[in-house]
Amino acid sequence: MISRAIRITTSSTVLSRVLGMVRDMVTAYRFGASVVMDALVLALRVPDLFRRLFGEGVLGASLIPPFASLLDHPRQAWRFLTGALLAAAVAALGVVLTCEAVCLWLSFGDLDEGQSLALELTARLLPYLIFVCVLSQLAAALQALGRFTAPALVSCVLNIGWITACFAGPSWTEGQANWARLLATAVLVSGAAQVGWLLADLHRAGFRLLLPDQAARDLLKRSMWSLLPVAVAIAATQINTTVDGLAAWLFGQSGQLETGAATAIYYGERLFMLPVGVVGIATAVVYFPTMCQLVGQQQLDELAVAVRGALRGMWLLAVPASIGLMLLARPVVGLLLERGAFEAEAGARAASAAAAYGAGIWAFAALPLLVRVELALGRPRRAAVAGVAGVALNILLVVGWGRHGEQVLAATTVAAAVLQTIWLLTSISQTIPLDLTRLAPFLTRTLVAAALMAGLVISVRDRWITPAPAALPLIALIVAAAGLHLVVERLLRRVLPDPPDPPSPQISR
Incomplete structure (x- = not known):
């Protein structure tokens, strides 16, 4: 059942995101909002973009439909998958070598200490791209086989390696720059471990390395032709947050923003991606194979039912998450990050970025699903056009207003996500009987419940929650607010029930 797969994926994703939160706490403690942290954030942007791009979608979205069509012929499926793995590894190696050459060329320029460190760390982290590209293929194959746990948990390996490096740094070497170098090495080791884990799980599912024959190569070529529009469609949000981070670093280097701007954007992004990953990406990953099957069977009515059900479940959690982060960003950042080298001023800047990003959680969470609906319908170019529009709008807004602060940079990405969401909903509604009026x-229930929740949060926050609160009062407020929202929404169902839908489809096992 889809619901069971969502529970597995969501619970695994929650564990991974909790470890990610611990990782951010440890990183903030060690590096604060320093020049070294800004350099590390910039160096992480390229591999992080590829990790999100491929690990959360592009290669997987291109691989799942043809791979799923071969599952009745396992040896042919393994030949296709082997070819996909080899192609991804070779392509990634080419990108890495090219980028390393660019880094080497730039290193001969007149660089200050921060720029030199950023370039060095970028060069150290680039090989992680190879692991990312292979991981995406392995994860997509496991998802097509109905094995969701390992792909959802595999990022825990990276988080554990990262946390270990942060704790071990002062024992092994001195200075933040050397700790950052150790951290880069830990990322590479973790990447190798991630690939090993998924390979072992795929082997248990029956996978064997078989060289691709001509039929597998032809199918792979056809799949790869669709890669570019799929990349633009799925990666729009990741591209936009990368633009935010790069702009923050450049504005910081030019003196238009203070040192630590890139760090503030990084932590703001990390906070809003927690609910987006748990709610949005997990739902999209689980639904995608089923949506491909429904389109293949020409069951567009059932596809519309599945999409509406996914949007209801997603927005039931994403809307209160949006409001909660907007209202509680400052105390959340104070609780999680303000210790060690991470001071209150840096916390206030990160919180302003997080609050701005929070306004768009409902849109950020919907985008992975809506893009995959277009991909399942065989229309990657339509999804790509929406993605290009979102990226173009963000770049224009960043160039025009980005220098006015981290909060403005974050708001530009929210505007782009809202545009992309409306665009995709309109496009999909023209093809399948989505009938958004049924939502x-x-x-109505969700917005009324969210308004009451916001009233509770504001009244309690202003009286008892400080910018750097104790854990128990803040956690109690979050739990109480979430509980109020869910209870009110459920009670309102008696007055405003949903129109009945046919039974939701099942995942094919």
Whole structure:
């Protein structure tokens, strides 16, 4: 059942995101909002973009439909997958070698200490791209086989390696720059471990390395032709947050923003991606194979039912998450990050970015699903056009207003995500009987419940929650607010029930 797969994926993703939160706490403690942290954030942007791009979608979205079509012929499926793995590894190696050459060329320029360190760390982290590209293929194959746990948990390996390096740094060497170098090495080791884990799980599912024959190569070529529009479609948000981070670093280097701007954007992004990953990406990953099957069977009515159900479940959690982060970003950042080298001023800047990003969680969470609906319908170019529009809008806004602060940089990405969401909903509604008016009762209930939740949060926050609060009062407020939202929404169902839908489809095993 889809619901069971979502529970597995969501619970695994929650564990991974919790470890990611611990990782951010440890990193903030060690590096604060320093020049070294800004350099590390910039160096992480390229591999992090590829990790999100491929690990959360592009190669997987291109691989799942043809791979799923071969599952009745396992040896042919293994030949296709082997070819995909080899192609991904070779392509990634080419990108890495090219980027390393660029880094070497730039290193001969007149660089200050921060720029030199950023370039060095970028060069150290680039090989992680190879692991990312292979991981994406392995994860997509496991998802097509109905094995969701390992792909959802595999990022825990990276988080554990990262946390270990942060703790071990002062024992092995001195200075933040050397700790950052150790951290880069830990990322590479963790990448190798991630690949090993997924390979072992795929082997248990029956996978064997078989050289691709001509039929597998032809199918792989056809799949790769669709890669570019899929990349633009799925990666729009990741590209936009990368633009935010790069702009923050450049504005910081030019003196238009203070040192630590890139760090503030990084932590703001990390906070809003927690609910987006748990709610949005997990739902999209689970639904995608089923949506491909429904399109293949020409069951567009059932596809519309599945999409509406996914949007209801997603927005039931994403809307209160949006409001919660907007209202509680400052105390959340104070609780999680303000210790060690991470001071209150840096916390206030990170919180302003997080609050701005929070306004768009409902849109950020919907985008992975909506893009995959277009991909399942065989229309990657439509999804790509929406992605290009979002990226173009963000770049224009960043160039025009980005120098006014981290909060403005974050707001530009929210505007782009809202545009992309509306665009995709309109496009999909023209093809399948999505009938968004059937979501009106649900949206009314959710917004009323969210308004009451916001009133509770504001009244309690202003009286008892400080910018750097104790854990228990803040956690109690978050739990109480979430509980109030869910209870009110459920009670309102008696007054505003959803119109009945046919039974949701099942995942094919």
